[in-house]
Amino acid sequence: MGWLVGLMLMGGIVTGAGGRERVVVERVVDGDTIWVRSGGKRVSIRLIGIDTPESKPNNKAIRDSKRNNRSIKDEIRDGIEATKTLQTLVKPGDWVDLEFDQQRLDRYQRVLAYVYTTKGEMVNARLIRDGVARPYPISPNTRYRVYFDQLVKP
DSSP states (O other): OHHHHHHHHTTOOEEOGGGOEEEEEEEEEETTEEEEEETTEEEEEEETTEEOOOSSOSHHHHHHHHHHTOOHHHHHHHHHHHHHHHHHHOOTTOEEEEEOOSOSBOTTOOEEEEEEOTTOOBHHHHHHHTTSOEEOOBTTBOTTHHHHHHHSOO
């Protein structure tokens, strides 16, 4: 609770009903990261429990291509597709609700959250169901691990 209070005092995320936080989307960064605006501040949000390929050449794209035995070109293509899919689900100016798990920040100081549209659809799950993201549970943020695994297409 201290982290949330501190962020709120700095003009960060606004508390909403039901333990969720309502924020407005500023932009989609890639398939699993968005920027939001709340209380006059820009906040980076990393979607919990999923991973998407990189949409630009970088060290992670190189590592992922080697690990997946795929070309970097294929990884980047799939990353661009994941980004485009996320852009169809949330657009700049849209309100979204954030649900948190055990940790609030990752090592890059991004807020970790499950993101919901105003219609109540969990974006993290939708990206898996659409085949552009894979479950990527990192303990202790594993509230929806089983659910996400069930969404993977055979």
